[in-house]
Amino acid sequence: MQEDQTYIQDIAQHEGREVTLKGWLLRSTDKGKLQFLMLRDGTGFIQCVVFQKAVSPETFDAARRVTQESSLIVRGKVRKEPRAPGGYELDASEVRIVQLAQDYPITPKEHGVDFLMDRRHLWLRSQSQWAVMRVRATVVRAIRDWLDSHGFLNLDTPILTPTSCEDTTTLFATDYFGEPAYLTQSGQLYNEAHIMAFGKVYCFGPTFRAEKSKTRRHLMEFWMVEPEMAYADLDDCMKVEEEFVSYIVQTTLRERAYELSLLGRDTTLLQNVTPPFPRISYDDAVKLLNEKGVSIEWGEDFGAPHETALAESFDKPVFVHHYPAQCKAFYMEVEPDRPELSKSVDLLAPEGYGEIIGGGERTASLELLERRIAEHKLKREAYEWYLDLRRYGSVPHAGFGLGLERTVAWICGLSHIRETIPFPRMLTRLYP
RNA sequence: UCCUCGGUAGCUCAAUCGGCAGAGCGGCCGGCUGUUAACCGGUUGGUUGUAGGUUCGAGUCCUGCCCGAGGAGCCA
Structure with missing residues (x-):
């Protein structure tokens, strides 16, 4: 014993x-x-x-x-x-x-990223990584606490899926007893089935994108929490998001002050993260960007420099709403008076951390959804079950997805998302 | 996928105009009762990513390939 x-x-x-x-x-x-x-x-x-x-x-x-x-x-x-x-x-x-350990490779001195990533299983023992993982665990718990105590039912969505949820990104394919199956890139569509049965739900799990992205904000495998609400519109969505994100940040500041200090994080701006968050329409954001000398044409989606420039104009996370419909997924609701606009909203984190939430109101209309599926050249038969949700008791509904790793990177003040998950899956790294 | 930069000791890096392969840290040996990535003395340590080429001579110049980093696009 x-x-x-x-x-x-x-x-x-x-x-x-x-x-x-x-x-x-x-x-x-x-x-x-x-x-x-x-x-x-x-x-x-x-x-x-x-x-x-x-x-x-x-x-x-x-x-x-x-x-x-x-x-x-x-x-x-x-x-x-x-x-x-x-x-x-x-x-x-x-x-x-x-x-007695012999020749431990990671010394207290400086090391390069590649060297450390090759020894990620050992690097996790270091003080900085210990601090980040404890912040991550607290962010996860804060996410669940807030949603569980605000009437959201946790109901997870499948990881192996027959089709894509969104048409824009690339999927990891696998063999499912002779049929192709894909690793999920979002639980969104299944969430919409869930809310028609349970009202307010969320799923929280790993998602996969086979995008050849090589930036400080991308992983091939990342965790996303996706709340979805029946009888909710774009405005409801933003209200939930600002309460939710504020709770996550304030809980982490309170419970992980020591870990954040080990990371040398200046938490001044994080103290500020309380509702309400500033809101700016896409139209106004384009104007603001052009005034600031970051040129963009109406109708283009924002790139990283645009997001950074926008976020710099505010001392809190900022909502950008009503993106052009062409920039967003096929299931987004459109604004009745201006059908070229989607009822979408992204939340941009301060300090250059960019988009941590994407979401909005989903279309309740069977007719619009059928048209969008055709326009996006999606296989109609794969979406029949999804169209059923509009045939039988369709209601206005909204939801969003928050990227866990981006949120943790922001709270910890890290320069790269790869340190926010124990074993990051990146474009050129599947080991260890 | 594209653009830029890089690959030299276990690690982080230096090496002038193409002319002897270097330092700090780590490891090892010794010293120290208040260290925080200690300090002091000694010592160990090399297929310069890889395959060719130019040259009397290549870490250095040229070509291909491999690997990595930063950025872009796309997204959370």
């Missing part, structure tokens, strides 16, 4: 007491007769101090020999220590090496 273990996250409750910590060596400093061991156990970090005079020769020898990322068990007394990182220190009485 394993002996009792204390977790570093609870260390303050054990001040003055003898505890056993089990973990790995993050780094150490050899001062001769004094050894500093920075121990991590997955829940946190603590410095263990080993004085030669205070311990057995075996323990001191173990403390002197232990290498970076060796697994070890340390017994000692918890002491408040302002000189130590974290404020607490362990006066070690016993150090036992579980396994």
Whole structure:
């Protein structure tokens, strides 16, 4: 039987007491007769101090020999220590090496992206990655908490699908007992079936896009939460989005302040993320961009430089609504007075993080949907079930998709999305 | 897919006009009772991505290929 273990996250409750910590060596400093061991156990970090005079020769020898990322068990007394990182220190009485690691490749010094990505399974042990993953987990929980407590039923959608949800992007194909099947790129269409049965729903899972995108904002496999609401319009959609995103950001700021500080994140702008968010129409956004010298023609979709320039004009996430219908998916509702506009809305994050949400009102009209499917040259027979949703009790409805990794990158202030998921799937990387 | 930049020690990089392959870190040995990516002394460490070519001589110049990074398009 394993002996009792204390977790570093609870260390303050054990001040003055003898505890056993089990973990790995993050780094150490050899001062001769004094050894500093920075121990991590997955829940946190603590410095263990080993004085030669205070311990057995075996323990001191173990403390002197232990290498970076060796697994070890340390017994000692918890002491408040302002000189130590974290404020607490362990006066070690016993150090036992579980396994002595040889030549751990990731040193505390600088490394290149390729080197680290090749060793992603080890890189995850570093402090910065530990902080990011804990933020990610909190963002996931905040997403579920908010939706669960606002009447949304979690109902997941299939990952293997017979057709595309949107016509614009590329699909990963696989063999389904002799038939082609595709990895989902959105749960959207199935969500629309769900709301007609359950009212307000969300799906939350991995989605796949075989786009040959090689940017700081793209992964081939990413996680998306997609809420969808029956009897909701574009305005309802924006209200939900701003409450939802504000809750996610404020919860993370409150619960992950330590992790964000490890990442060196300046949270000043994040404190600002409270409802309401500014709203700008596509028409006005085009005008604003041209005034700012970022030229764009009406009817073009925004690229990364446009999104960045727009977001720079506001100190909060900003809604851009009523994009030209030609820029958006076939199922988008159109504005009755101006049928060239879709009732769509994107949410652009500040600081150049770009679009974190895309969504809007879906068309309730069978006739418009049939026309759009034909215009987009989609296989009509694949969408018969979807058209049924308009035949039997069609209602106005709206929803959106929030990209988890982009949201985490924004909150953490990361320059690339690849660090926001444990094992990113990128254009040229499927390993490890 | 396109544009730009890059590939030299385990890592991060340097190498002048084409002329002896270098440094810091890491590792190893030694020293140090307050280190935070410690410091001090010593030591170890090379098929210069790859295949050709030019040259008395190529890390350096030329051509093909491979790999990576940044950006674009597309999107969350």
